[in-house]
Amino acid sequence: MTDMAPGTAARPEQPVFELLDVEKVFQVRPPGSIFSRRTVGLPALDGVRLKVRRGASVALVGESGSGKSTLLRVLLGLDEPTNGRALYNARPIGEMRRAGPAFARDVAMVYQDARGSIDPRMNVGAAIAEPLRHFGIVPPGEIPGRIAELLDRVGLSPDTALRYVSGLSGGQVRRVAIARALASEPSVLVADEAVSGLDVSTQAQLLNLLRRLQREMGLTLLFITHDLGVASYLCEEIAIMYLGRIVETGPTDAVLAAPAHPYSAALRKAAPEFSAPITEPLPGEIPSPLNLPKGCRFAGRCPRAAADCRDVDPELRSHGAGRMVACLHPLDAP
Ligand SMILES: Nc1ncnc2c1ncn2[C@@H]1O[C@H](COP(=O)(O)OP(=O)(O)O)[C@@H](O)[C@H]1O
Ligand code: SF4
Ligand SMILES: [Mg+2]
Numbered sequence: 001m002t003d004m005a006p007g008t009a010a011r012p013e014q015p016v017f018e019l020l021d022v023e024k025v026f027q028v029r030p031p032g033s034i035f036s037r038r039t040v041g042l043p044a045l046d047g048v049r050l051k052v053r054r055g056a057s058v059a060l061v062g063e064s065g066s067g068k069s070t071l072l073r074v075l076l077g078l079d080e081p082t083n084g085r086a087l088y089n090a091r092p093i094g095e096m097r098r099a100g101p102a103f104a105r106d107v108a109m110v111y112q113d114a115r116g117s118i119d120p121r122m123n124v125g126a127a128i129a130e131p132l133r134h135f136g137i138v139p140p141g142e143i144p145g146r147i148a149e150l151l152d153r154v155g156l157s158p159d160t161a162l163r164y165v166s167g168l169s170g171g172q173v174r175r176v177a178i179a180r181a182l183a184s185e186p187s188v189l190v191a192d193e194a195v196s197g198l199d200v201s202t203q204a205q206l207l208n209l210l211r212r213l214q215r216e217m218g219l220t221l222l223f224i225t226h227d228l229g230v231a232s233y234l235c236e237e238i239a240i241m242y243l244g245r246i247v248e249t250g251p252t253d254a255v256l257a258a259p260a261h262p263y264s265a266a267l268r269k270a271a272p273e274f275s276a277p278i279t280e281p282l283p284g285e286i287p288s289p290l291n292l293p294k295g296c297r298f299a300g301r302c303p304r305a306a307a308d309c310r311d312v313d314p315e316l317r318s319h320g321a322g323r324m325v326a327c328l329h330p331l332d333a334p
Pocket of ligand 2: 261262263296297298299300302303304305306309314326327328329330
């Protein structure tokens, strides 16, 4: 397991990541004003609270535009929060990232566009050797052996090292991307839609691989998906996002069996068999993040909306048994 940076020795109960009321506002031109220099703030994340325990597997789920990728960028230290605090082992993520290579070594990313994330001019072996060299994981003479081990760990033969990504299938490229992410011996793996766009059987093989690696290596896994089936198969915990905020979290099985937030219930209803990814937005008008309503941001689409929902913006509160929900009138357990 990875060495910690000085001063970051983690207590077992300390979360790996903690987000405390994180806001991320992007300055954008208002719609229809392409020639104006005026910008308005778009809150991609708006009051996000999240704790990720060491060794946990967490699925971040939500429709397109709900802020999932922005949340990952904040966790990776690629975007600084505009407000609030984003912590890794109780220290600000931005500070950790700037302090040296320990953070980047410990928190590895599998990109959504696995093919695009690997230089097409490099063969697979060279692509995996890059992080091994950059972080000084093994002496130069041991690099070929380590590449073969990493390929084996993701179910690829050693001769894949001599091939180029252009000649590999979608599933093989994702395996190479996972091998490359594991090269730095991280304790945290972060993946954005890492299995989307693949046929069902390739997806199932990759999910099996990720689940096995997470358990065998004790990795903390953060997995973005718009597919509840993927979330329930791979992750013990789920965080459901809506318009820049986490609206429900808890054990995946419990949340999906009896969602407490009406939005989670609507997602669940849209994918009753756990096999259909969320491709279509749910019915009803999604407010623009540039013009959020007062009160609950889901009120315009919520079948349970009451008068107070138009006034009060619900906070994420405890809902028993490790669950949290941001709703004034949560659904009861059946
Ligand atoms: N770099 C950026 N500049 C301006 N707006 C952005 C930027 N990145 C994301 N957004 C906006 O922030 C919101 C959340 O985006 P994103 O995090 O990509 O959502 P998701 O990954 O859930 O689809 C969207 O409204 C998106 O248009
Ligand atoms: S607070 Fe009200 S409008 Fe918002 S999700 Fe709950 S019931 Fe629906
Ligand atoms: Mg995204």
